[in-house]
Amino acid sequence: MAVVPDAFAPDSAVALSAPPPGARHPVVAFILRRTGAGLATLLAVSVLIFLATNVLPGNVAVVVLGRNASPANVQRLERELQINHSVPARYLRWLGNAVQGDFGRSAVAEAENRPNSSISSSLGAPLRNSFWLAGFTTLLLIPLTLILGALAGIFAGRWLDHLISLPALVMGGLPEFVMGTLLIYIFFSKLRWLPPVALLSPGSSPLSDPEVLVLPVLTLLAVAVAGGVRQVRVGMADALQQDYVQFARLNGVAERRVLARYALRNALAPSVQIIAQNLQYLVGGIIIVESVFAYPGIGTYLVNAVTSRDVVEVQAAAIVLAALYIAINVLADLIVVFLVPRLRTGMSS
């Protein structure tokens, strides 16, 4: 098995124990257990997010409003944030509302007495914009990662492998903002082909101006594909070394068939985890890529919230991103179980 030497490898939830007699079908049990574990993790994560946004040194209201805030405004904000209540009580209230889709009101907007400060309604547009950005990236990311990775694995050590692996090694490690800056320089400063920032009038969709999506998508692709290709390559090269592949070859099975039926299928299972890691990477990657291109998505929203120290907005954006991150992890584990028969029977090693 190709073991991914990565700090952020999702737990390989492939350790299915043999079910006790009379228990539910192992797959159903696994789905329930994995989903339950995901929800439990999300709960723990929500506690951490709430704590992190509530341990601000000093008075929250003063920090949010600035030193020159009028006492009346500070009082109003404190009432809104329920500072006088205990932290557990505030957490439970926040969680209860968040579960129902109510993330409260923006602390800064509230402090400035702006109307329409509901976070749930202001979160919609950024989430939609991020969805398109991540969606288009994923659409290109999955086939590119698999094809390039498989090719590099099949031709391991030959020139095609080097042609794919060397750029992957170089690009995969770069920070997104370095890659994004380079692309802006090439496609805006030099060629004047594409806009350097994704200016979208409020309420308009990136689909009405797809030009603004090109550079952000390219930046995410460059970093994510490069990372995934290296791992898929290892999986493919690994599968080609297995006994069953050698057997198939010795039995005279055509090489094309060996690759498609034997090697590729077995390399696919670890690839699902790799793709999942890539998608999880996107959840974090959009934070910085959106900032590079001033793309009005959830990442820019979060960074702006941190900059203005709007704790309520930070909480909302953070919990949404964390939930997506965990959901991708759970989904990937479920898909793997369906792909690998060995795991369904509970006979895992």
Next chain:
Amino acid sequence: MSAVPAGAPLSSRRRVPLLHSVTGDWGGRVGLVLLVAVVLLAIVGPWLAPHSTTSPVGIPGEGPTSGFPLGFDFLGRDVLSRLLGGGRSTLLLAGAATAVTYLVGVTIGLVAGYSRSLADSLLMRTVDVFLSFPALLVMLLFVTAFGGGRGVLVAAAALVLFPGVARVVRTATLEVSTKAYVEAAVARGEGTAAILRREILPNILGPIIADLGIRFSWSIILIASVNYLGLGLKPPTSDWGLMVSENREIISGNPLALLAPAAILALLIIAVNLTADAYLRQRGRSGMQ
């Protein structure tokens, strides 16, 4: 020379030929040369800087002129001087973050893996929770809570990276702690701390070192990214990440003001990755034999 300490006769203290294993192939050699070059530049850079790193000496956004080979930044400061002055903090912060990462990660992994009790599952569930955050999100939450000082950046990066180390160390400890030499030490009546330090730690150094390079380059990226977002070190600090973002407006006027810091950051990260990669390949090869 390599006499085994009398106190630990069974812990075979094989020295890892670290340098040799890296120079085994071209990738490693190129990586190591680049790494040494960038690190040297970062260390002596502040002394070589020909002009002030914080006060303007020319026209904002102007390109290279004689005496100013990289031109001027958005405030008219010398880009070359700021570039030379910015490396030390990048390396120190990332180095400190990596050190804290390993201190915390190795300690937790050792305790969890050796105790195999409630402490183990408690520690590992905590680690699981930290692994279910996007890395940058943890950094941003930490910065929200404590501001963007140097200590906070180091602590935040360590918080992102220690769970991975803890996991690797725990797995390796679980495996090693069933070995005869550990049982012998237990039978001799040695204390837990002594067993962890003298019997187990020396024997799990391999997997610990394996990911060192990856985690160091991750520290660089995470800290540089937070600085780029303007949430870390504050201007007028000359930091490579910060330089890329503060000069965004003059990308057409003097692109070198962004491209130079971006390029040297990229060079540093590529160098670390190439070196780490060569070490891993060498380890894989010697593992086969």
